[in-house]
Structure formats: C-alpha cells, structure tokens
Amino acid sequence: MAIETLDDLAVQGTTLGVRIDINSPLTDEGALADDARLRAHVETLSELLDRGGRVAVLAHQGRPGGDEFRDLRPHADRLDELLDAPVGYADGTFSGEARRKIENLDDGQAVVLENTRFYSEEYMEFPADRAGETELVDKLAPVLDAYVNDAFAAAHRSQPSIVGFPTRIPAYAGRVMESELDVLGDIESTPEPRTYVVGGAKVPDSLAVAESVLERGLADEVLTTGVVANVFLLADGTDLGDASADFVYEQGYWDEIDRAADLLAEYGDRIRLPVDLAVERDGERHEIAAGDLPPREGEAAMDVGTATIEAYGETVEGSGTVVLNGPAGVFEDETFARGTRELFETATDAEFSVVGGGDTAAAIREFDVEGFDHVSTGGGAALNMLTGEDLPAVEALRN
Ligand SMILES: Nc1ncnc2c1ncn2[C@@H]1O[C@H](COP(=O)(O)OP(=O)(O)OP(=O)(O)O)[C@@H](O)[C@H]1O
Numbered sequence: 482m483a484i485e486t487l488d489d490l491a492v493q494g495t496t497l498g499v500r501i502d503i504n505s506p507l508t509d510e511g512a513l514a515d516d517a518r519l520r521a522h523v524e525t526l527s528e529l530l531d532r533g534g535r536v537a538v539l540a541h542q543g544r545p546g547g548d549e550f551r552d553l554r555p556h557a558d559r560l561d562e563l564l565d566a567p568v569g570y571a572d573g574t575f576s577g578e579a580r581r582k583i584e585n586l587d588d589g590q591a592v593v594l595e596n597t598r599f600y601s602e603e604y605m606e607f608p609a610d611r612a613g614e615t616e617l618v619d620k621l622a623p624v625l626d627a628y629v630n631d632a633f634a635a636a637h638r639s640q641p642s643i644v645g646f647p648t649r650i651p652a653y654a655g656r657v658m659e660s661e662l663d664v665l666g667d668i669e670s671t672p673e674p675r676t677y678v679v680g681g682a683k684v685p686d687s688l689a690v691a692e693s694v695l696e697r698g699l700a701d702e703v704l705t706t707g708v709v710a711n712v713f714l715l716a717d718g719t720d721l722g723d724a725s726a727d728f729v730y731e732q733g734y735w736d737e738i739d740r741a742a743d744l745l746a747e748y749g750d751r752i753r754l755p756v757d758l759a760v761e762r763d764g765e766r767h768e769i770a771a772g773d774l775p776p777r778e779g780e781a782a783m784d785v786g787t788a789t790i791e792a793y794g795e796t797v798e799g800s801g802t803v804v805l806n807g808p809a810g811v812f813e814d815e816t817f818a819r820g821t822r823e824l825f826e827t828a829t830d831a832e833f834s835v836v837g838g839g840d841t842a843a844a845i846r847e848f849d850v851e852g853f854d855h856v857s858t859g860g861g862a863a864l865n866m867l868t869g870e871d872l873p874a875v876e877a878l879r880n
C-alpha cells in the first residue's frame with residue numbers, strides 16, 4: 482500500500498501526534514551541542530502549524546542509563562526559537578497533565594512531550610499491534626486525530642511511538658520521512674564500485690550493516706574507523722592496550738568482537754582495518770603504526786592515523802558510490818578530528834556520496850563539508866534502508 486503524506490491530510494483544526502527524531506549531541510551540562518536534527522524537522526512542523534494543526538511532538542533523547550538520556554526542555558526551547566509558532570513543553574509524555582496540554586492547544590500551536598524513553602515500554606521492540614496496546618499509545622491515541630511520522634532516523638526501531646499509532650489512528654509520513662524514502666529507496670542502482678565507511682561508536686548497528694552489505698554483494702569494500710575499527714582490530718588479535726580494550730568492554734561489546742572475527746574470517750579480503758591510530762601523548766596527537774601497537778599504558782585509540790586516512794582516501798575517491806556512517810574518531814576534540822574531517826572531504830569527490838548519522842551530521846556542519854549528494858538525518862535507519870532491509874516505521878505507515 483502506498484504511504485500517505487501530508488498532501489493527503491486535511492490539517493486545519495486537527496490534533497496531530499508528530500514523531501520527530503531530535504536525538505542530539507549534548508554538552509556536559511545537558512544543553513544542545515548541535516541543533517541540526519531540530520532544524521531538519523522545521524519544514525514539516527512549520528507546514529503543519531501554518532496549515533492550522535495542533536501539534537503534539539513526540540521524540541526521544543539518548544538511551545536509558547547513558548550520559549545523553551535527558552529531558553527535552555532544551556529541545557522545546559530551541560524549537561520555540563526556530564518556529565514562528567509558540568512551542569510549549571510538557572514534563573510528562575502521556576500523563577494527565579500532558580494530555581490536558583494537548584487538549585488545550587489552539588490551531589497553530591505546538592507542545593513538546595517529554596522524552597518517550599522515560600517510559601520503559603518505549604525502549605522495547607514490539608510488533609506493531611502489540612505496540613498499539615502500550616500505555617503510551619493507549620493514553621495518547623484518544624486525544625489525537627492523526628499521527629505523522631517524520632522520525633526517519635528512528636525508523637529502524639519497532640518501538641511504540643514509531644509503530645504503535647498507525648494501528649490506532651490515521652498515519653502519514655512527514656516531509657523528512659518522504660524525502661529520505663525517495664532518495665534512499667533507489668540506492669541499489671547507484672554507481673559501482675561501492676565503498677562503505679563504517680565508524681562511530683554504535684558497534685552492533687555498524688556490524689549488522691557491514692555483514693549485510695558484504696553478504697549481499699552490495700559493498701565492494703568496507704573501511705572501518707572509530708570504535709568499530711577498534712573492535713575489528715581486537716578481533717584480528719591486535720593488542721590495542723588496556724584503555725581501548727576497557728572502553729570496548731565497558732560498552733558491553735564483548736560479543737561484537739566475536740562477531741567481527743567471524744566477518745573477518747568470511748570476508749577478510751573486503752574489510753579494511755586502520756594501518757595506524759592516533760593516541761594522546763604529552764597532551765598532543767601521537768600516531769602509532771598498527772605493527773607497533775600496543776600504545777603506552779593509559780593511551781586510547783582516538784582517531785585513525787595519517788597513513789590510514791591516505792589509504793582510505795584513495796579508495797574513497799575512486800569509488801562510484803561512497804556510503805559513510807559514523808565519525809572516524811573523537812571529532813569533538815580538535816586533536817582527533819583529522820580522520821573524520823579529511824575522510825568526509827574526500828568522500829564528496831566520489832561520483833555519488835551519501836552520509837548519515839546524528840553525530841556524523843554534526844561533524845559535517847562543524848567542519849563545513851559541502852558537496853554530499855545526500856545527507857541523511859538517519860544513521861542506523863539510513864544504513865538499514867541502504868541494505869534493502871524493511872524499516873518497521875515504513876511498514877507501519879503502509880498498513
Ligand atoms: N576511537 C574512538 N573512541 C571513542 N569514541 C569514538 C571513537 N571514534 C568515534 N567515537 C565517538 O563516536 C561517537 C559517534 O558515534 P555514533 O555511532 O553515535 O555516530 P552517529 O553519526 O551519531 O550515528 P547514529 O546516527 O547511528 O547515531 C562520537 O561521539 C565520537 O566521539
């Protein structure tokens with residue numbers, strides 16, 4: 482079934498639950514470190530408000546237990562600045578108070594509901610029917626006329642606020658969702674050879690992508706960077722030193738090392754590992770060739786080194802399609818930003834370049850890299866889509 486868009490929705494005077502993805506990097510104090518994801522949704526929100534909608538915004542921030550698991554007040558304040566309409570904030574997601582705030586909205590007004598993941602069911606994956614019976618959906622569906630999903634970046638999560646509402650009320654794709662599906666839906670016909678550069682810190686997601694594109698013959702090569710590369714190096718038997726190994730174990734990525742080893746055994750000729758890494762020594766960047774590892778005690782691998790940047794750069798430049806996800810190092814620290822900045826700049830020279838990810842988009846903005854053919858708002862979601870996997874959010878909108 483075709484997905485309905487905002488063109489199919491009579492907005493005026495209706496109360497809409499609008500799921501967006503404004504999961505953003507935060508400062509230590511909990512302020513927004515980057516507002517790119519908020520700005521991405523301005524088009525959809527402005528359109529709905531201009532057309533007389535009453536908008537209840539649903540969104541998450543961080544993961545339970547993580548440093549960035551915080552409330553959405555800064556996001557609400559920033560949306561209030563970005564949009565011409567007034568944007569309020571409710572410190573509950575579906576409490577009586579939150580529902581009253583929704584019911585008291587006037588045409589052209591919005592309220593941001595509290596972080597959906599403050600409720601345990603929202604961090605579980607359900608089939609859509611079951612998601613439609615969760616507390617969150619059960620309490621909110623009766624006060625909403627329709628649901629709009631613009632949260633492409635969370636479309637790979639089968640969570641209540643993503644897949645539950647379409648089982649209860651009419652559902653539509655927002656403008657971000659619509660344009661992402663248009664561009665990424667046709668990725669299998671992009672020019673060859675195709676290179677996937679996987680980095681960042683969400684190792685399980687990245688390994689799933691690497692496995693899929695290698696298995697399906699979609700990737701000619703997978704270049705690894707970031708924590709993902711560290712996991713592959715550990716799987717390959719490289720002694721990275723205690724600091725990097727401890728970081729990987731603290732994240733609970735034990736099993737990922739075994740999984741990376743299996744991938745190396747099966748597809749080793751198409752997976753590339755860094756040939757050098759950067760650590761901090763005496764307050765400065767210090768590079769170590771892979772053959773000279775481990776680093777000194779307490780030194781962690783924070784970026785790929787210059788020889789890796791050059792070797793990867795040559796592959797990337799000569800590619801028909803480059804798909805980039807995740808920064809190559811701790812780009813937030815200028816000392817370790819080089820790998821991310823230079824690989825991103827080189828990627829724009831490929832015939833067709835696609836890049837995705839929340840932190841990745843933040844890095845692109847920070848480094849002012851221009852020239853990508855498509856900058857996706859989604860990391861895991863974009864890559865799932867690029868590998869041809871069904872996205873639960875999209876399936877839910879189809880039904
Ligand atoms: N070697 C490293 N050691 C520690 N952290 C790293 C390293 N390399 C990258 N990172 C961190 O990875 C984080 C980003 O990873 P992440 O996987 O969340 O990327 P992303 O672009 O946001 O993708 P997604 O949209 O899937 O979340 C950054 O905060 C960066 O500092």
Ligand SMILES: O=C(O)[C@H](O)COP(=O)(O)O
Pocket residue numbers: 502504543544634635638839859860861862
């Ligand atoms: O940043 C993302 O990729 C999305 O917001 C989804 O977040 P998650 O990976 O914590 O589900």
